[in-house]
Amino acid sequence: MGIVVSELRQTPVSEQELEIVERKGLGHPDHICDAVMNEVSISLSREYIKRYGIVMHHNIDKALLAAGAVRRNFGGGEVKRPMLMVFGDRATYEVDGDPVPIDEIAVSTAKKWFKKNLRFVDPERHVRYQVELARGSEALRDIFSRKGKFYGANDTSAAVGYSPLTDTERIVLHTERYINSPSFKKEFPETGEDVKIMGSREGGDLNLTIAMAFVDRLIENENQYFQRKAEVVEDVTRFVKSSSMV
C-alpha cells in the first residue's frame, strides 16, 4: 500500500490573473441528483447493514431529473406536468433469496429529500419517480464480504481534493449558502432554491453572476418583481462586502 507525498510547485490560483468559479445551489437539478442519490446510497447501506451486517454492492450515483412544464403567472401559476426523476445504475436486489425493497427505498428517500430541502416542491404532486436500477454485476456482488487484508471497494476511483479555498471560492460558496439560508429565505421568501453563481476574478476585480428565479406565487406584478430584485441585489452585495466574508 504505497503512499506518495510530493511537493506542489505552482503559482497559487489566488495569485493567478484569472479565476473562474461556479457553484450550483441547493435547488439546481445537478445538485438535486447528486444529493438525492447520495441519500439513497446511505439509506440503502443502512438497510443492508440492518439485514445482513454488511453493505452489499451498489453503484447509486446516476440520476436524471427531467424538467416538467409550468404555466407561470404573477400571484400564482400552475404545474402542468411534474418533473421526472429517473434513478439509474445498480444495486443488489436480493440476498440469498431475500428481496430487498430497493425501489421503495429509493423513492421514499427522494421524497424525504424534496420535503426537507425545497419549500415549494411537493414530492407527491410535483415529481414523478422512475426507478431503473438494475441488478448489480454478479462478479461484484460479494465484494464487501471477501476476506482479505483491505476493505472492499465498489469501484476503482481516483479522487482529487485540495485545501484551502481561495477567496473567490470562499465568496462564491458562502454567497450560495447565504442566499439559500433559512434567514435569507425568511427575508426573501419569493427567491427560489435553484441558484447558480459564477464568480469571475480578473486580477483584484471580482464579478459575481447570480441566477436565482423568483416564485411567481409570491410576486404580484412586474413592479414588485424589479423592486424585490433590487432589494436582493442590495442585500447580497452588503453580505459579500461584509467583513465576515474576508
Next chain:
Amino acid sequence: MGIVVSELRQTPVSEQELEIVERKGLGHPDHICDAVMNEVSISLSREYIKRYGIVMHHNIDKALLAAGAVRRNFGGGEVKRPMLMVFGDRATYEVDGDPVPIDEIAVSTAKKWFKKNLRFVDPERHVRYQVELARGSEALRDIFSRKGKFYGANDTSAAVGYSPLTDTERIVLHTERYINSPSFKKEFPETGEDVKIMGSREGGDLNLTIAMAFVDRLIENENQYFQRKAEVVEDVTRFVKSSSMV
C-alpha cells in the same frame, strides 16, 4: 473581450511521481450517453438551420442509459430486458407555431449511433428510448437571433484544455483506440466495446488495468475464454510495448 495569457509554472505531470489516467471506451455507458447526445445536438442544429437559418436554443447534454437484463450463456445468451436510454434537458419544440420533431430526431439519431458503433447492439430490440426533453426556457429561446457584437451562446461555461498529452495519457488513449479498432475486432471479434482502461504510473512503472467483457455468443466454454483472454493480453502487451507507442 479580454484575453489573459499567463505562464504555467508547475512540475509537469510526467515528472510527478504518481499519475493516474482513466479512459472509458466506445461502448461504456458514460461514453454512449455523451456521444449520442453530441450527435443529437448536431442533428438538431442541422434541422434548425435547414428550417430557420439559425440554430435554436437547446441544451442537449443530459442522458441516462439504464442497464437492461441478460441471461448469459456460453455459445449465446439472451437479452431479457433491453437497456433504456432516457434523453433529458431542453430543446426548442416550436418556432412561430411550426413544430419541430425533436423526439423523432433524438431517437433516430441514437439508433444510427448504436448501429454504426456497436456491432452487437440491435438498436430496435436491445434499447428502449424515452424522450424527456422539455421546452427551452422562454428567456433563452431567442438567444441565437439577438443582434449584437458577439455570437450568442447557449450557456455560461468555463472550458479547460491542455496539450500535449503525457506518455501515460497517450498510452491509455491509444490502447483504448487499438482494442476498439476494426482490425483488433476482426482478430478478436469476441471482445466487446464496453472498455475501461486505468493507467497508473509510479515513477517509471506503468500499470494498465483493462476491463473488457467478452461476448458470450462467441465463446464456447471456460477453457476457450481463458485461452482467448491470454491471447488478448499478449497482443495488447505487444502493442503497448511497440515503438509506435513511444
